[in-house]
Amino acid sequence: MRALGVWLLCLYSTATLFAQSEISGTVTDGENSEALPGVNILVKGSSTGTITDVDGNYRLTVPSDAEALIFSSIGYTPEEIAINGRTTIDLSMMPDIQSLQEVVVVGYGTQEKVNLTGAVGVTDGEVLENRPIANAGEGLQGVVPNLNVNLRNGDPSQPADFNIRGFESINGGSPLILVDNVPMDINRINPNDIESVTVLKDASSAAVYGARAAFGVILVTTKKGRGDKINVNFGAELAMATPIFFIDPVTDPHQHVLARNLATIRTNGQPQYDQDYIDGTLRYSQNPTPENEWGVFNGQLRFYGNNNYAERLIADFAPQRKYDISVSGSSEKASYYASFGYFSRDGYLKNDEKNEKFKRYNALLKGTFNVNDWLTLDSRALVTTETSDKPHFYNWDVNINTSARQDPLDPIQFPDLPFYLEPGDRGEFEQYIGMYFGGTNFFPYLENGGRDTWTRNDIIMTQGANLSPIKGLNIRGEFSANFTYRTDQDVQSKIDVIANRDLAGGLIIDNGFSGNDWILNESTFDQYYVINTYADYTIDKGKHFFKPMIGFNQEWGRFEDFATRAYQLITPAITDINATTGNQEAFGQKEHTALRGVFYRVNYIYDDRYLFEANGRYDGSSRFPEDNRFGFFPSFSAAWRISEEGFMNGTSSWLDNLKIRASYGQLGNQLIFANAAGTIPVYYPYIATLGSFNSPFMLTGGARTPAVSAPGLVSPTLTWETVITQNLGLDFTMFGNRLDVSFDVYTRDTKDMLTREELPAILGAPEPRQNAADLRTEGWELSVTWQNRINSNWRYDVNLALSDNVSRITKYNNPTGSLNEYYEGQVVFDEGRGERWGFETVGIFQTEDEVANAPNQSALGANWRPGDIQYADLNGDGVINRGENTLDDPGDQRIIAYENPRYNFGVMGNLGWKNFTLNVFFQGVMRYQYWPPNNNWVAFYPFNAGHVEQYYLTDTWSETNPDAYFPHPHISTNTKQNVQPQTRYVQDGAYVRLKNLTLGYNLPETIASKIGMTNARVYVAGQNIWEFTRMRRPLDPEVRPTLTQEYYKQRVYSVGINVSF
Amino acid sequence: MKKHIYKVSLVLIVSLLGCNDEFLDRQPLDSISNDVFWNTENDMRVYNNSLYSLAIDDNNVPIMMGHHNGFSSQRWSIWHVSGFSDNTAPRHPRHNFFQLVRAGGHPVPDDPQWFGYRGWDFVRAINFGLENYGNADVSEEVRNQYIGEARLFRGWFYAEKAHKYGDVQWVEQTVSVDDLDILEGERDDRNFVMDKVLEDLQFAAQNMPDDWGDGNAPGRMNRWAALLVLSRVALYEGTWRKYHNLGDSQSWFQIAADAAAELINNGPYSLYTTGDPTTDYNAIHRMTDLSGNPEVVYWRRYELGIYTNHVQSYHKSYIGGATKDMVEDYLCTDGLPISLSPLYQGDEVFENIFENRDPRLRQTILHPDDQEFYQFGNIDPAVADYPKIQGQTKPGLASTTGYHIIKVYEVNAAHATYNTSSTPAITLRFGEALLNYAEAKAELGTITQGDLDMSINLLRARVAMPPMTMNPVEDPRYANLGISPLLAEIRRERRIELFMEGFRYDDIRRWRMGQLLEDKDLGMRWDEANSSRFDPGGEATIGVIEVDGVPYLDVYAGTDYEEPIFDESRHYLWPIPINAISQNPNLGQNPGWGASE
DSSP: OHHHHHHHHHHHOOOOOOSEEEEEEEEEETTTOOBOTTOEEEETTSSOEEEOOTTSEEEEEEETTOOEEEEEOTTBOOEEEEOTTOSBOOEEEOBOSOOTTOEEEETTEEEEGGGOOSOEEEEEGGGGTTSOOSSHHHHHTTTSTTEEEEOOSSOTTSOOEEEESSOOOTTOOOOEEEETTEEOOGGGSOGGGEEEEEEEOSHHHHGGGGGGOTTOEEEEEEOOOOSSSOEEEEEEEEEEEEEOOOOOBOOOHHHHHHHHHHHHHHHHSOOSSOHHHHHHHHHHHHSOOHHHHEEEETTEEEEOSOOOHHHHHBOSOEEEEEEEEEEEEEOSSEEEEEEEEEEEEEOSBSOTTTSOEEEEEEEEEEEEEEEETTEEEEEEEEEEEEEEEEEOOOOTTSSGGGGGTOOTTSOOBOOOOSOSSSTTOHHHHGGGTTOBBOTTOHHHHHHHSOEEEEEEEEEEEEEEEEEOOSTTEEEEEEEEEEEEEEEEEEEEOOOOEEOOOBTTTOOOEEOGGGSSOEEEEEEEEEEEEEEEEEEEEOEEETTEEEEEEEEEEEEEEEEEEEEEEEEOBSOTTOOOGGGBOSOEEEEEEEEEEEEEEEEEEEEEEETTTEEEEEEEEEEEETTSOGGGOEEEEEEEEEEEEGGGSGGGGGGTTTEEEEEEEEEEEEEEEOOOBSSTTSOSBOSOTTOOOBEEEEESOOSSTTSOEEEEEOOOOOOTTOOOEEEEEEEEEEEEEETTTTEEEEEEEEEEEEEEEEEEOOOOGGGOSOOOEEEEEEEEEEEEEEEEEEEEEOSSSEEEEEEEEEEEEEEEEEEOOOTTOBTTSOOTTOEEETTEESEEEEEOEEEEOOSHHHHHHSOBOTTTOSOOOTTSEEEOOTTOSSBOSOTTSBSSOOTTEEEEEEOSOEEEEEEEEEEEETTEEEEEEEEEEEEOEEOOOOOTTOSSSTTSSSSOBHHHHHSBOBTTBTTOSBOSOOOTTTOOTTSSSBGGGOEEOOEEEEEEEEEEEEOOHHHHHHTTOSEEEEEEEEEEEEEEEOSOTTOBTTBOOOSSOOSOOEEEEEEEEEEEO | OHHHHHHHHHHHHHHHHTTHHHHHOOOOSSOBOGGGOOOSHHHHHHHHHHHHHHHTOTTTSOSSOOBOOGGGGGTOBTTGGGGGTTSBOOOOGGGHHHHHHHTTOOOOOSSOOTTOSOOHHHHHHHHHHHHHGGGSOSOHHHHHHHHHHHHHHHHHHHHHHHHHHSSBOOOOSOOOTTOHHHHTOOOBOHHHHHHHHHHHHHHHHHHSOSOOSSTTSSOOOOHHHHHHHHHHHHHHHHHHHHHTTOOOOHHHHHHHHHHHHHHHHHSSOOOOOOSOTTTHHHHGGGOSOOTTOTTEEEEEOOBTTTBOBOHHHHHHHHSOOBOHHHHTTSOBTTSOOTTTOTTOOOSSSGGGGGTTBOHHHHTTBOOGGGHHHHTGGGOOTTTOOOOOBTTOOSSSOOBSSSOOBOTTOOHHHHTSSTTOBOOOEEEEEHHHHHHHHHHHHHHHTOOOHHHHHHTHHHHHHHTTOOOOOSSOOOOGGGTTSSSOHHHHHHHHHHHHHTTTSSOHHHHHHHTTOGGGGGSOOEEEEOOHHHHHHHOTTOOOOSEEEEETTEEEEETTTTSTTSSOOOOTTTTTSOOOOHHHHHHOGGGOOOTTOOTTO
16 A cells, blocks of 8 residues: 555655755665665666665755655665655665565576466465474465365374365376475475475476476475575474364263164164163263272173273373474585474374374485586485384274274273172182273283384485576586385284183183284385486577576486285294294385486567467386387467556556466376375386285195286376366566465366276276376466555565366266266266265155155165155156166266365465564365265264264154154164265365464564574464364364274474574 | 587487487386296196185185185185075174075175175186196196186186076186177176086096195195086086076086096095094084095185184174074984974973984084083083073073084184184085985986985985985975975985085075075074073073964064065076176176166
8 A cells, every 4th residue: 555655646746846956864674673775766767876875874966857766675665755845855665575576496497476477386485384284295285276285184104195276187196296306205304494385287387397297296495505694593393282083972881882772773683782781881870989880790791881992092182393403504605504303293192102103304405516607516415214103003993093983881901809700709810900801992902012113214315517608508407316215114913812701601811803913024215316407598688588498307216125024923022023933925026117308498578578488398208118108298378467568557556567377288197006096106007917926825734825817907008198288377466566466267188098997897807007088177276465564563464375176077988877987077086086976865764654655765775664764766766776877877866965175275364563473374175065985984974883972862863853863873884774875964064274373473683682693483383273164073074084083183282482593 | 618518418418318218118127927927837837826816715706615814704704605595594783795685685786795796807817827828838738737727717606607697798718908799798698608617617627637746735626626516516507407497407417426426436535534423524624624634625724824714703603503494404313304203302402402313413503511522602611501592691602593503613713813713614525526416316317225325325324324215204394395305305415414514505596495595594492491491581682483382583583684585586696786787788687686676
């Protein structure tokens, strides 16, 4: 608004009549009121001017017709001040909010933001600072529109999954992530080392990465040394994480027993708990004394109390620590940046010693040496070490996730009772006191069941050279080597547990799930090498700006894995393969891959108004047969900066930039995965080989049987998936850079998708990958930033990132329209189909008559009764079924939910007042339909697991609760007839979550400097601390449940300090 | 200087681009390609090993069945399949599928059911071998041994499919994505398929070696195994054709009889016996190491650290118990059925059902006095009180019927730590050959007393039962089946001898005796005397039904399976999964299973 005011003032000012006059004044910094030296002052419309001295003072003689003075200084917003006959003009200049001249990192180079023609999203490392995040992925969620970050759960050793602009390909696929030009897992680097993140979204901006950039590129640039003095920065952060636990279990054992019995009698005619349990738990409920907790019935030891398993197992808070120190500086000849980071996060287990532990150590060393005026050398070493130490994973029954579904009547430990069967027999059973019971009791496995520990070292070394032999020409070459070495030891160690509760018949001690004990040692060694060379030449003459670039990229990698497993430990105390006595097995794996490409980019800008860019790459990949190995991927883009046109002159004081952009381009995808999640790469998709292995089918005793198996099916003509994007963008910046808006619409066609077309099973092998399907994604994204400084005390900014996309199959060979396969027009999302087919729910049968008169549901199950679900007979044939399960004959199914999240948004606000800063970040999805899967153990449908939640009691049908949400209690692990995919249970998964709230305080510089610091900051922060959703608990809208309830998402609260000196 | 830089860059780029083929040609480093394989006999042998390896999955390849490992032991085992029949009465919710099929309530599935329309990877693996054995540099005789082994698997697999689905697609090549005539093809007529099966099995029975010299522990399938499979399959086919009125059954009976006779007369196998008729029958089913056992033609081996199972543990609580119908089928020691024999003491007193009965009954069903011998339930004999019915809280293992099964009970494995047991599976045993022979001869109408003496009477002699004669007394319970008393007795013998070995459901279907599955599965007599004696607390949760005024346990009372049905028009064959048809409508559905029927 200030700029607008200045403009208005300027408009109405009148010229003075003095022939000449002298104006003087002082220029100060608007933030700290210190004098500003070196400010350029120019009389408007002339070349007359001066600069301020060391104390910010100036004196200038101006002609009588001078209207205004223009003040400018790098890093400050230029101001035009009308003279209005004054002889003294003092000015406090505001530091630049955001410069249009900001330089952003693009593929193999940099570009001024204002000159971008493609769809590029940028964020700087600040969004990652001072937040209790475990990795960079967590911090990037919701920051850049259409950079979709999916965090599967709260496990810090599980990487975030990135996606740009929607579903990539049914063959998987993910953005290319480059850290300083080298592909690597972004989660392994220290978030605090990140200077900027650039997201290349369309073909035009990503084209120089050709065959690897089909689904966008994320360029991460690490910090480097700058400034002329040594700068030391130290940060420390302590955080506590607490699981977001949406469960509300029934803690009254009597209620539990009655509820379970109701469900099991309904399901198979038998109660789960007999009369004694009913009586015993009632006794305990009414009078919860230790005496009532245990009993012996018919010789069986019984527990009538309530084991709040989760409470005993799960800690309220898990600690998380983060320390960083960096040293940087530069001189005329060299600059350097060195940082060291430490991060640790513990799991939730109450048992501190046996808790899960994850640690990461980072070191980044960078140096740049100016050898002479045309040669610069730079070196970089990035070292990451991660360690993880967890309890051995037995199976989903015996792990952390059982905490939510353990039967509270299952005893955990053998009790210490005065006597057991009869008075005086305590001596006989004393030996068992404190021993753990077996079953799905996690405690004994946690304490003695073995550990899974791994260490991963990741070392990347880069040597680069920059040559600038003549003005405008820049040549860069760099070589990087990445070594990853991972060792893993997984031990399944024998434990002793009490297998039964039969005091009279005799207690049996066994090893639970651990009887087959073993040690597995695995080593992985990956080598990856990258060569990049490129050269650009800038011609900037008059109205013509011309910058061609050519380059070459080559990468090759070799991945080796060796593992050996030995059975039967001599003693659990010594976990080494040598200390075993059983059978042994060994496995190995070796793979290699290579890529090579040449690429170019040409930029041409005419008069800062018309911008053209052409990109392209010719790429070869070892993953394809020789004849189909190479592909050429060109792209074109153009932009028009309307604001620079003459006819826009009148707007220049309030409109800083207005630009429209358009791009079209092709990219290739060479990455092929064995699984939909895209974690198991396939290196030789066109080569059929025989498998060789040692079969557990024993033809003789004591040894596995060597076997060679038939090769799979391959398509010999595999080639690139081609991705074509078209993008239209609009950027504008207004009000002195205060408002910055960027809007893009795009389509992305993924053609010739490498897919396994689903064929009839008679084929007898997994279908070969063929270039056989097409997909189209349509979407848009909007980014809005408003920033302002109200005065020297108050400043704020708000960023909105909003995006949407929908992907549909446009070609797929499914002649029968089978709903079991992809079909044309189908919405696809993530790892599968976004369209959920199911039945329409009429309601819950209330009477026998209703059951008798309803269409026949026997195809879905037997014995329908009041309290069961009634499905709608959509095709009116009198029976409820799936028909042929095809598009033409779906029976009574229809699409009940589109399970693709729509309208992802992130809203970030920063508010500053004097030395305080407040950062608020909301993230969410506006529309999301979700049908919770009915797999056994997935928490949602009542009695789908061993525990009972409060809503099982209140929200299930009974004659007195006819309007309940869920049908009559039944064990839905046994019969799925009531939990078929259906409209009734489709959830509204829209949500908004407060992802981050940080309150910081910067020590006043005067105080900081007294204690020898240039800057000191303390902050408190919270992550995921609030959410709103209509989704029913226990579902978390951000976690799509899988078979097991995994590591819960967490709320993290932290305090930290950050000092520089 | 600058010129040098240009030159160097140019040379660098050109040289890197110049060696494309080598640099980008990355062949697999850890696996072999087909052209360099197939040279020696060993190559054929290790290839065929992969067929055994595929067959380890009993759900996918339900032939040469054993026990699946780990959690899957609860579902896929040769023992559990008796749950499809009237022999046992499982009520465990995890055995829902067995109960559904048993009661005629199984719907058309979306995807292949257990033991269902699947396993085509096995066929492909066999066909791939058959297309390549010719490349090995070995004698024709040696080559044919391995071809025979592969064709044994293919024939056996297809026989099982044809018997479950009727028409199936016969494929004898590795199918590629271009083979639309197959991928979109119709199912082949079952008679055509069975002729192909016969060719495969006969080739195997002619060309496989009598002995691979591999020590039989368990070793590879040999010619004798092929003969036993051939006799089993041919007998199935003969009876199926005869009783389902498809004609041309005689030749199949002849093949079945001949194959069995060859094995009986010339094979190295014999019944296992120590001369003790009270233990010899079930002894081999409770052994862990069957190496060298004279009765076992093929078995599946398990070992800690390689492949183990948990089947004993699951079986003891999942199988439910034997049915009243099963228990009443055992003859009395005079060779007469219980309805006719003066020796039968009735079922009023539980122990009396074992009195004067075929000794195999007491080696199959737990007599309360035998608890100590078998350590059934691994409890203190002093507190053991069997039978125990579900719902009861007294110590020990519960059953649904009161007829606890001890034929395959082995205490160590039954109470062993999860998935550490080496319980073997007997896949093929000599005893079956004797039964196949007698039945085939009887169906041919050429059976003689000599045939009975060389077959069934050997089984009877082992347990000290009187020999079967050519003219047995007709058991009233089998009087209305339209078969001769001799055939009825042969079938009874088969049911008794092969209990829990995976035959009954198949036998019922090939004999077209689906009506047997319309009878409820009942348990022991549960009159006032028995219930107050065994369940004074009245805790049992199994329902009761009166049969001729006498109450018996009614296993499925109050469940979805209370009224079993068997629809003659469709239940002999299983339905093709919906998704298989939606991908290839030409497969068509089996009669009676249509979407709108």
